[in-house]
Amino acid sequence: MKGAIGARSLIRARTPRAAAEHRIPPSVFGWRDVLSESLAGMLQRPARSALTALGTVLGVGTFVAILGLTATASAQIDTRFNALSATEVSIEDVAHEQDEFAGLAFPADADARIGRLHGVEHAGVYWPVRLDPDTPVRSSPVGDGSTGTQSGIDVVAASPGVFAAAGTRLAEGRVYDAYASDQAAPVAVIGAGVAERLGITTLETHPAIFIGSRPFTVTGIVSATDRKADLLLSVVVPRTTAERIWGAPESGGAKMLVSTRLGAATQIAHEAATALRPDHPAYFKVVPPPDPRALRTGVGDDLSRLFLLLAAICLVIGAVGIANTTLVAVLERTGEIGLRRALGARGRHITVQFLAESAALGTLGGLVGTSLGVLTVVTVAAIRDWTPVIHPATAATAPAIGLLTGLLAGLYPAWRAARVEPAEALRR
Amino acid sequence: MTAASAPVIEFRGVGLTYPGPPPVAALRPCELTIERGEFVAVVGPSGSGKSTFLNIAGLLDGPTSGTYLLDGIDTGALRDADRTALRGRRIGFVFQSFHLLPQRSAVENVTLAMVYNGAPRRDRVPLARRALERVGLGHRIDALPTRLSGGERQRVAIARALVARPSLLLCDEPTGNLDTANAESVLALLEELHADGMTVLVITHDPLVAARAERTVAIRDGVLSDGPEMPETPNTPETPSSEAVA
Ligand SMILES: Nc1ncnc2c1ncn2[C@@H]1O[C@H](COP(=O)(O)OP(=O)(O)OP(=O)(O)O)[C@@H](O)[C@H]1O
Numbered sequence: 001m002k003g004a005i006g007a008r009s010l011i012r013a014r015t016p017r018a019a020a021e022h023r024i025p026p027s028v029f030g031w032r033d034v035l036s037e038s039l040a041g042m043l044q045r046p047a048r049s050a051l052t053a054l055g056t057v058l059g060v061g062t063f064v065a066i067l068g069l070t071a072t073a074s075a076q077i078d079t080r081f082n083a084l085s086a087t088e089v090s091i092e093d094v095a096h097e098q099d100e101f102a103g104l105a106f107p108a109d110a111d112a113r114i115g116r117l118h119g120v121e122h123a124g125v126y127w128p129v130r131l132d133p134d135t136p137v138r139s140s141p142v143g144d145g146s147t148g149t150q151s152g153i154d155v156v157a158a159s160p161g162v163f164a165a166a167g168t169r170l171a172e173g174r175v176y177d178a179y180a181s182d183q184a185a186p187v188a189v190i191g192a193g194v195a196e197r198l199g200i201t202t203l204e205t206h207p208a209i210f211i212g213s214r215p216f217t218v219t220g221i222v223s224a225t226d227r228k229a230d231l232l233l234s235v236v237v238p239r240t241t242a243e244r245i246w247g248a249p250e251s252g253g254a255k256m257l258v259s260t261r262l263g264a265a266t267q268i269a270h271e272a273a274t275a276l277r278p279d280h281p282a283y284f285k286v287v288p289p290p291d292p293r294a295l296r297t298g299v300g301d302d303l304s305r306l307f308l309l310l311a312a313i314c315l316v317i318g319a320v321g322i323a324n325t326t327l328v329a330v331l332e333r334t335g336e337i338g339l340r341r342a343l344g345a346r347g348r349h350i351t352v353q354f355l356a357e358s359a360a361l362g363t364l365g366g367l368v369g370t371s372l373g374v375l376t377v378v379t380v381a382a383i384r385d386w387t388p389v390i391h392p393a394t395a396a397t398a399p400a401i402g403l404l405t406g407l408l409a410g411l412y413p414a415w416r417a418a419r420v421e422p423a424e425a426l427r428r
Numbered sequence: 429m430t431a432a433s434a435p436v437i438e439f440r441g442v443g444l445t446y447p448g449p450p451p452v453a454a455l456r457p458c459e460l461t462i463e464r465g466e467f468v469a470v471v472g473p474s475g476s477g478k479s480t481f482l483n484i485a486g487l488l489d490g491p492t493s494g495t496y497l498l499d500g501i502d503t504g505a506l507r508d509a510d511r512t513a514l515r516g517r518r519i520g521f522v523f524q525s526f527h528l529l530p531q532r533s534a535v536e537n538v539t540l541a542m543v544y545n546g547a548p549r550r551d552r553v554p555l556a557r558r559a560l561e562r563v564g565l566g567h568r569i570d571a572l573p574t575r576l577s578g579g580e581r582q583r584v585a586i587a588r589a590l591v592a593r594p595s596l597l598l599c600d601e602p603t604g605n606l607d608t609a610n611a612e613s614v615l616a617l618l619e620e621l622h623a624d625g626m627t628v629l630v631i632t633h634d635p636l637v638a639a640r641a642e643r644t645v646a647i648r649d650g651v652l653s654d655g656p657e658m659p660e661t662p663n664t665p666e667t668p669s670s671e672a673v674a
């Protein structure tokens with residue numbers, strides 16, 4: 001009791017104690033309380049929360065759907081493209097750029113030289129034969145001369161390897177072989193389109209064609225190719241035959257088509273020029289398959305950009321919606337703010353609470369939007385029989401965008417809430 | 429234990445003038461001491477400055493003059509954050525309009541009083557339940573305020589004010605919104621709390637409520653005077669309860 005009296009007399013002597021001396025434990029607002037208060041604030045008004053989050057749902061949903069669909073579609077293009085393009089090397093004759101009088105750069109045994117490289121499946125040299133445009137091409141025996149004679153038909157000189165490298169399939173007959181090629185035999189393989197134009201329907205009658213006045217025996221009709229679809233509209237003759245009749249190709253006209261095993265193309269592209277002409281590797285320009293990474297089409301086309309813009313607009317609308325609702329809630333809950341202040345909440349605790357509430361609303365919108373977006377992508381992919389592709393970054397960022405939207409939207413209302421005067425608020 | 433023996437409220441020339449314009453002297457500088465365990469009624473007509481007085485006593489508003497010691501602590505020397513912490517820990521508020529959160533159950537409303545003063549989360553519900561039992565609502569702890577009668581709501585509000593064990597219970601017109609029967613039950617509860625040693629300060633304009641308190645302070649036109657209806661002779665506060673506390 002003595003100590004107590006002493007203390008009282010101290011106070012009477014006007015030496016009030018400082019705060020530190022009394023060690024008033026500060027007010028706190030633990031993170032679990034922040035979480036549960038903000039969730040409670042959101043869940044206790046479910047209908048309003050749902051409506052408020054709608055804008056964010058639409059914005060984030062559109063965002064995910066657009067990016068997902070773009071990724072899915074371009075992955076689809078990639079796989080189709082990859083299978084053929086990743087196994088194709090093309091070699092161009094650029095000898096004339098080095099030496100005006102170089103002539104045909106591809107040696108006679110070009111197919112065999114490239115064929116020896118590891119990973120090569122097939123290879124062949126070809127060039128378009130330069131003819132007078134009026135050179136008639138006709139078939140024989142001719143049933144009807146007026147339909148059997150055509151001009152302006154492309155003639156291609158090709159070594160036998162071209163057919164295999166192009167993945168040629170025949171409707172009838174066979175392609176000429178190395179022997180025929182070596183002998184410079186007057187044989188030809190014609191595309192289905194040419195056969196139709198010349199009125200050739202079958203090889204049973206042993207049809208021949210005349211290019212100008214020179215006869216060629218038709219050994220096969222091409223019905224389809226994987227590469228070099230122009231073969232379907234051409235007359236193809238052995239390169240040796242073409243060289244003998246029409247001479248070497250015009251400079252730069254000759255090319256080589258190489259089909260490779262998957263994964264070997266880059267290495268082959270590297271070695272091809274030296275393998276062909278160890279003396280003049282610079283006579284060739286080798287075109288390797290395109291880098292698959294360069295193929296991955298981004299959000300390139302205008303329509304995707306438009307939709308992304310729409311998604312951004314939805315997000316802005318969503319943010320305004322959240323801001324508006326939160327602001328209304330602040331005004332509406334002035335009494336609650338006053339009460340919390342009376343219960344020991346600091347201004348910043350009120351700020352944190354309202355910020356957390358709007359962030360929770362935004363995150364909810366983001367999560368629902370992400371789910372809807374993913375669902376859209378999966379559905380569209382299922383209908384189109386595609387493999388749905390959503391970049392992990394997209395799926396991870398989307399809810400975060402919702403969160404950010406909510407946070408931004410909550411800044412002003414939360415700031416307002418903290419400035420509510422407790423005495424004023426409790427008067428209501 | 430200095431705080432236990434210092435007066436709960438000590439006003440030294442405390443006054444508040446709202447800046448205006450025009451400036452309103454809502455509470456003229458006054459002296460007042462309320463000892464631990466007292467049951468005091470503050471009476472006065474409407475607009476006389478009762479709520480102003482309560483806001484100062486409850487640290488919701490700072491006085492424009494004088495020194496206010498709460499539990500012996502000079503509240504004017506405190507930083508805002510410390511004043512807030514002091515308010516949360518030492519003062520329990522009971523409002524005329526209850527100020528319960530309508531979407532939360534009785535027990536959730538009571539636990540709200542423990543969010544900001546660092547009570548461990550797992551202790552909160554048991555403490556809240558005990559406080560509700562204390563005010564006679566042990567059977568309705570999960571009810572929403574909208575399902576409770578006015579008297580029951582005010583009891584929930586009192587339980588919330590009690591649960592953090594404040595040194596001072598401040599009630600602003602606690603029976604203002606209640607009918608006679610409900611008002612009576614709330615008053616009986618306040619008397620009971622006082623009998624248990626709680627310091628209770630009730631603001632009212634109802635003479636019947638004031639009659640239940642053991643001491644009355646009157647305010648008229650911002651002038652505070654001890655004892656009912658005697659504004660001219662402010663007597664020094666008697667200190668009857670220092671023994672009662674010990
Ligand atoms: N924020 C303020 N600014 C200016 N004047 C104010 C403010 N708050 C209150 N007043 C004035 O101070 C005086 C006292 O107000 P107070 O609210 O304390 O009265 P009261 O006794 O509680 O009245 P009631 O019984 O009606 O609640 C009144 O004249 C009021 O108009």
Ligand SMILES: [Mg+2]
Nearest residue numbers: 478479480600
């Ligand atoms: Mg009032």
